[in-house]
Amino acid sequence: MSTVTRAADTVLDRTLLGYSSIGHFLRRRWWPEDPAPDALTGKVAVVTGAKAGLGKATAIGLAKLGATVRIAVRGDGDAARAEIERAVPGARIVVDQCDVSLISSVRDYAKDLDGEVDVLVHNAGVMPAERTETAEGNEVMLATHVLGPHLLTASLRPKFADGARVIWVSSGGMYGQPLRTDDLQYLQGDYKPAAGYARTKRMQVVLAELWADELDGSGITVHSAHPGWADTPGVATSLPTFQKLTRPILRDPEQGADTFVWLAAAEEPARYNGTFWHDRVQRPTHYLCKTRETVAQRRELWQACGRLTGL
Numbered sequence: 001m002s003t004v005t006r007a008a009d010t011v012l013d014r015t016l017l018g019y020s021s022i023g024h025f026l027r028r029r030w031w032p033e034d035p036a037p038d039a040l041t042g043k044v045a046v047v048t049g050a051k052a053g054l055g056k057a058t059a060i061g062l063a064k065l066g067a068t069v070r071i072a073v074r075g076d077g078d079a080a081r082a083e084i085e086r087a088v089p090g091a092r093i094v095v096d097q098c099d100v101s102l103i104s105s106v107r108d109y110a111k112d113l114d115g116e117v118d119v120l121v122h123n124a125g126v127m128p129a130e131r132t133e134t135a136e137g138n139e140v141m142l143a144t145h146v147l148g149p150h151l152l153t154a155s156l157r158p159k160f161a162d163g164a165r166v167i168w169v170s171s172g173g174m175y176g177q178p179l180r181t182d183d184l185q186y187l188q189g190d191y192k193p194a195a196g197y198a199r200t201k202r203m204q205v206v207l208a209e210l211w212a213d214e215l216d217g218s219g220i221t222v223h224s225a226h227p228g229w230a231d232t233p234g235v236a237t238s239l240p241t242f243q244k245l246t247r248p249i250l251r252d253p254e255q256g257a258d259t260f261v262w263l264a265a266a267e268e269p270a271r272y273n274g275t276f277w278h279d280r281v282q283r284p285t286h287y288l289c290k291t292r293e294t295v296a297q298r299r300e301l302w303q304a305c306g307r308l309t310g311l
Contacts, residue, residue, distance in 0.1 A: 005030045009281060019172055019228040020249040024258070024279065031280040035265035041066030043161070045264060046117055048072045048100050048149070049124030051080040053232030054169060054260070057253035058121055059084050061261030063091035067119065072098040072109065100124040100148035101134050103309055110155030118161045119264045122149035122204070123169040127238035131191040138308065139185045145200035146184075146207065151309040153211055160220050163270065167263050168208045168224040172278070173198035175286070179206055179293035181300040184308075193238065201226075203301060205276055205285055206293065210302050212274025221270055223263050225277040230256030 009027065012018030018027070045062045049055040050071035059069045063084060069092070071077055071084075077095035084093050098109035101124075124144055132140045138147060153166055160166075177198040182188075186196050208224035215222060229235075230251045235243050243250070262280050263269045275282045286292050305311075 013278070013283065014287075016172075018279065020246070021251045021255060022249055023228065024251055024255045027279045027281075032262070032266065032268055035065055035262060035267075037065065039065045039265040040119070043118035044068045044070065044115060045119035045121065046070045046072055046096075046113075046156075047121040047123055048098065048152070051075075051077055053234050053253050054227055054230060054257050055121075055123040056080055056084065057257035058123060058169075058260045059093070060087045061254070061257055062119065062121075062264060063088040063093065065261070065265050067264075068092040068094065070094045070096050070113075072096045072100070072124075074099045100152065101126070101138075101140055101143040103136055103138075103143075103147065103151060106148050106151045107155060107310075110152060110159075113156070113159065115159070116161040116164075117156055117159050118164050120153065120156060120160075120164070120166045121169065121260055121264065122152070122167065123260075124148070125169070125197075125234060127193050127197045127234065129193055129238075131186060131196075139196075141196050141200045142184055142186070142203075145197075146203045147305060147309050149204070150207060150305040151311065154309075154311055157215075160218075162219050164220045165264055165269070166208075166211065166220065166222040167260055168204045168222075169260060170204045170208075170224045170226045170276070171198065171201040172226045172228065174201035174205055174226075175288070175291070177202045178291040179203065179297050179301060181297045181304065184301075184304055197238075202291070206298055206301055207305070208276070209274040209285075210298060216273065221273045223269060223272070223275055223277060225259045225263060226283075227251070227256030227259070228278065232256070 012023045045067040047059045050059045081093045099105040205224045212222040
């Protein structure tokens with residue numbers, strides 16, 4: 001990337017215009033090349049929460065590159081499988097039952113999954129209007145975005161193939177939130193859905209870095225990324241006013257999922273570990289000094305995740 005292009009890319013990023021479909025359109029002119037058409041042939045990818053939105057778009061993108069895609073979902077996933085197969089004729093799609101918000105479900109799923117895993121995409125997400133707990137007593141966003149993915153990564157570790165990649169689907173909203181290890185379950189203060197969501201997305205970015213350290217030297221790479229502003233069923237349900245105001249410039253799910261697919265299949269990301277990406281470029285994890293966490297907080301998050309998941 002030239003100096004001029006990098007400057008333009010930075011302006012897009014800092015003004016948030018880069019999060020929109022306009023940013024996607026402009027950046028396509030200079031971003032890294034696409035993965036080879038057969039980059040994932042013979043490989044197995046697991047995508048959580050792939051019944052709709054970014055998850056389904058990611059599954060389609062991986063299937064187009066030749067992967068056998070296992071969509072880990074709650075409830076009936078047959079409709080999603082049919083939609084993916086229509087988008088990618090001949091695609092190999094397997095529907096797996098896994099409620100990522102439940103420790104017991106994740107543990108059973110990982111135990112029962114046969115064969116190796118080459119790509120794991122932590123995509124499942126929720127943003128309830130009111131504070132909600134799972135049947136196991138964990139705040140549901142913490143459980144879905146943090147505890148479940150942490151346990152799934154640990155449980156699938158023996159099944160990761162050589163050169164496997166783990167991708168955490170975060171959010172640009174995390175830039176506004178610090179790492180809150182003092183209130184993981186969001187018990188303090190008034191509940192604000194967007195803030196709670198962003199908190200857990202910050203945790204995901206930190207966990208991706210910690211997992212990269214944990215797996216260093218194994219050949220397994222771990223990344224986190226954010227999709228920008230994408231028009232998905234989740235956004236329509238959780239942020240209806242935002243969707244209504246920004247819909248003309250929202251990305252479609254395929255545009256939002258592009259970087260996740262690229263991270264799973266391209267050669268360049270394999271040279272890095274623990275990095276945060278958007279539109280195929282590494283991004284800073286902080287823009288505000290007040291959001292920076294301490295080494296002690298990072299350690300506290302890792303230990304808390306282990307304790308709450310029984311690791």
